[in-house]
Amino acid sequence: MNAVPYTHRVAKPNGWWGMIVFVATEATLFGTLIGSYYDLRFKTPEWPPPGVPDPKVLLPLILLAVLVSTSVPVQLASSFARARRVGAARLALLLALALQCGYLALQIHLYVDDLHRFTPQGSAYGSIYFTLVGAHHAHVFVGILLEAWLLLRLLGGVTTYRGVGLQATAVYWHAVNVLAIAVTIVQLSPSL
Amino acid sequence: MTLEVLPPLARRRAQRLGLIWEERPGLLGWLTTVDHKRIGLLYFFTTLVFFGAGGIEALLIRTQLAGPNGTVLSPEAFNQAMTMHGVTMIFLFVIPMTVGAFGNYLLPLMLGARDLAFPRLNALSYWLFLGSGLFLYVGVLLGKAPDCGWFCYAPLNTKEYDPGLNADFYALGLIFNGLSTTAGALNFIVTIFKLRAPGMSFNRMPLFVFAMLAVSLSLIFALPPLTTNLVFLELQRNVGFHFFDVAHGGDALLWQHLFWLFGHPEVYIIILPAMGIATSIIPTFARRKMVAFPLVALAELLVAFIGFGVWGHHMFATGLPVGALIFFAAASMMVVIPSAIQIFAWLFTVNLGRPDFRAPLLFIGGFIALFVIGGLSGIMFAAIPFDQATTDTYFVVAHFHFIIFGAAVFPILGGMYYWFPKVTGRMYHERWAQLSFWVTFLGTLLTFFPMHVVGLLGMTRRVYTYHHGFGWDAYNLSETVGAFVLAAGLILIFANLLWSRFRGVPSGPDPFYGGTLEWATTSPPPPYNFPVIPTVSSPYPNWDRADREEDLRRLEQGVLALEHDHETLATTVRDGYADVVLHMPSESHWPIVVALSLTVVFVMLLTTHFVVAGIFVGLAGLVLGAWHVREPAAE
């Protein structure tokens, strides 16, 4: 009995399951961060506190739309790899990577901009705001690293191993994008 | 099946497997091992040392409290001993012992697999665990051990009231420890889902495996609140954020909510493996399948699930709204039902079978008695007014030691005897084992039962000394004497095991005629576990003799022997149909290197060298890259 070829397998590989479990624990992490946000919010009469500007709405929402849209190329890359279409997989991955890097760069710009207006040391609002948003950006950064690594490996062609890696990374990105929606809504909630 | 008795063709296959799976000999072999059995043993011995440390701390506490106005420990030393006792026993002993040692060693064997799903990740969990344990104990050596109690409430844990490194050791040590546990839990879940022997559909999984699944799922969802909490704490302590200080809009109770949202599931994480061990030992010695098998399996999962809805019962005196109090009380009462199902299923299995009270079953008998006493006092706390009177007294200390020492540790001890022949190939000494049970059991009663009484007499917990004149003195003395009796019982156990390791009579592969697959291979199991991947048609496959004989035939024919490479079989998640042959990674030095760089990261965070810490995170990332440069043939 030899290895069933990757393309013919019906069951999900271990790497995919591992990522599912990892994503579950990450989602819980964000759940507790968001829970903490509301715990602090509901015991503070003015939120954000005096002197802290309300969060801007438009730009973060546009950025969010861009980020969420990258789920498509990431998923495509995974499917192309499964079909052994290396070129297409590389291209899709590159597209996703470019969009996500742009997203992260702009978000970091916004983050630093916020830091000029109010600080995490100023109030509990600032503390939870920067922690929540920062945790999200860190996840985007890790996702970018994963993709860059896979892109590098794909230069040498597709293997089962790399295919599974892409499949798992796609799961990771879908989860990050769902969490991005949740985090952004919470982040903007004082202005909504 | 021992090699010698195998027919020639089968023997040749087994020998070839031996060559493929054998790891490097010597120390280097232990440092780079990815074999779940060796990692299990590493966990075992490490946690045993930590158990000794936690036990010494307990004995120090008891010596100090033997009589009024004790002077053995200063208040600082007492608070550190008390905190480290709790932290050590929970994070460095019970969980790594049950999940790390028992789970690691037994899961693949019970599932009929050759290793866990991610062997190198498994090695990483161990090294991270060791790193976190050493990290915490460096704090002890520096005299800066955590001193704020194991739940370390805010704002006592903030810089203002705990200016030393004590609380930093706590926070960083537990984040570190959590990484290890999360990795382990993830590994277990995937292993249980994917690496079961063909034919082992979900409903044919051994109950121990159900328990480990429940534990792993709980860990995956329970640790994030703790991690979040600890990160908040470090940000507040070292970077000046405000999560817990009221003056800047923070909330002191936020800490308690997050802590107990982790903390209560945690206590079920502690008890569930013990339940799993009980459900392994009972059928073997009662010589009968478990009564109400599906109910018990369901109950194990339900305990874990309901456990997430009861955290508020640790906060009944904090002034939560009455509605919330009542919700948490009702949930706490509900959580009794899955425990009660199991208690009676165990009792009726024993009574309807043909019980043979050898040492392992004796320990399980003790466990049932102590668990019921501890559980009954637990349920009293769900009557809110009673809890509001007795919370933070020794009544609570009595509750949780009955249930933690009596209910979680007794099965661990019984399990040590039970699987000792499997791990070493020799029998323990039965007479002395029975004696060690009685000494430990009586010691436990003598230590922890009087705590109920002093609790009701008004003795609060975490006091480093007390006055004469409250009627507490005699009870406290009894507790102290009991603790030493207990220690003697434990020493008897370990002396027995040590002696038997060298002098015990050879046990053969299956001395107790156990029902699960670990008994189907040699003792100790070969590095590849099974010369041929077994097939399964019931939850007690080792009792299905026809299947086991079929294994032998398949070995001769070479079906599912997978003797050409470092391989094991993956199956489908629900039904356990054969899915794909997996190439398994072999020994690797990367896990220990990653753990080492992460240890540096935590030391740097402790000393607030954030930049250096960042550099080492980067290094750890690079190592992870290097680790994955060489691809296994499949996945």
Next chain:
Amino acid sequence: MSGGSVRPATLLAGQNVLHPHSPAEHSITVLWWVMLGGAWIGLTLVAVLLVLGWVRRNRDALPFGGGERAATRLVVGLGIVTPILVLTGLFLWSDIFVIRSTAAPARGSTALTVQVTGHQWFWEIRYPGMKAVTANELHIPVDTRVNVVGTTADVIHSLWVPELNRKIDLIPGRTNSVLLYADRVGTYPGQCAEFCGLQHAHMELLVVAEPRARFEQWLHGESGSARPGTGAEAQRGQQLFLTEGCADCHQIRGTSAQGQVGPDLTHVASRTTLAGATIPNDRTDLTAWLRDPQRAKPGNKMPELPLSSRDIAALVSYLEELK
């Protein structure tokens, strides 16, 4: 000896949860006895089954042992149905009815309100509407419902007088309240129940229940300012108190000492104990305390001050006059 202290002989009263001196505590005690009875029944059942197994060891399996259905029914009956019935009863009784007797009193529903503030490691006690401020000794009139409103100046503490009622946590930024009621004249010891640092063990409290008239008299006395020291020794003591740093931390109403770190000492001599009911309030112990406050209560927030024995004697003479 560290923490070397003997409980003052006058305080031999206990902290027995099962020794109720109020209706609230009485209901808790009843709850306990009923639950204990139930627990014994449950434990006996389990013990009988265990012993039965032990007695039957190595005997053949029971003839109906293979009967999976019957066994499952037993498990369902004892493991599901019975607990549901028993626990529903316990839940309704304890968490719907009994809980009312220990609930916080409604604001303004009591004749008297007392404000307690936890400090590391002593209790500050105020009587709203009166000037009285004291420490570690909470006086209440007997047979009277008293609303105790609690909060903290630093970390979380928990106020507990076992023979009178449940406990309440004192939490930063929040107030909790509890009803105190004593049905008999007497001194009821209490304790800080939440771990609050180094001297959590010595954060004790006395509740003194007195007849109404005595209580009024006491409260009146506590509300007044301190008398100036009489006699040369005490006057020198007062002078020292104001110049040697004591005044930075302690308040003595009627003098320029306005410190807020330590307990109010305006009427310190009227208290029976010192330092969170750790040591008796007499000349020897007070002298020992001033000589080295870190001996009886290591780590407490009062520093050792460089004072000569003569100075200490003078301070003691002064403090002893602060009735």
